[in-house]
Amino acid sequence: MRKIIIATLISVSLGLSGCVISVGGDSEHGYKSGWKDKENHNRKLIAKLTPELSYDEVMGRFGLADFNEFYKIDTDTYQVLYYRTQRIEGDGLTTKDECTPLVFKNGILHGWGDKAFRLINH
Template identity: 60%
Template sequence: MKPFILAGTLGLSLLLSGCVISVDGDGHDGYQSDWQKKERSNRKEVARLQPNLSTGEVMDRMGVADFSEFVKKGDDQYHVLYYRTQRKDDDGVTTKDECTPLVIKNDQLVGWGDSALNMLNQ
């Protein structure tokens, strides 16, 4: 009788262990929804930006940038903040081509997007 109970308990535990693997079952993991929420939130905040915001105001709204660059041209100081707004490759790594650049000149937001960045590079 004991071997039967032991074998039954072992068999039942093996069968039930597979139930833990897929609890959600919708095919989406938490990581995927996290980056999608972040991109959506960043796009929403970029759409609400106004010229002449200070660096502090931008960072209060947007949070920590995915990338940050600083350039000095003559007497002007440029700070470029990159925020992830789109996914290009499903590799789990954020790259600059997946981000929207925000260009800040002398602590004032002067533009965002590729055209603002291109203006800085001229």
């Protein structure tokens, strides 16, 4: 009986030796795997923003935006990065109305939020 138990344990351990299970690993930007974590992370970063940060500084903190737009008005350039901060529809897709826009004028953070975006689109 003892030989059967040992043989069973050896065969089971050999069969499982190649299995790897990953549960709840963090992404590169500090949130686990859900939209709630991503939204919370982005809201915390936005709360720490200050005007006059460079585009590169913000990109370094936030990473890839959910949406990215570029405008040229007269001699000024505007770039708008959208980061998901709230859930509107439970459809699994991120839309602009679920994001907060960060507005850059000539490569410098000029403002954030809907009002800042509307000011460049008046």
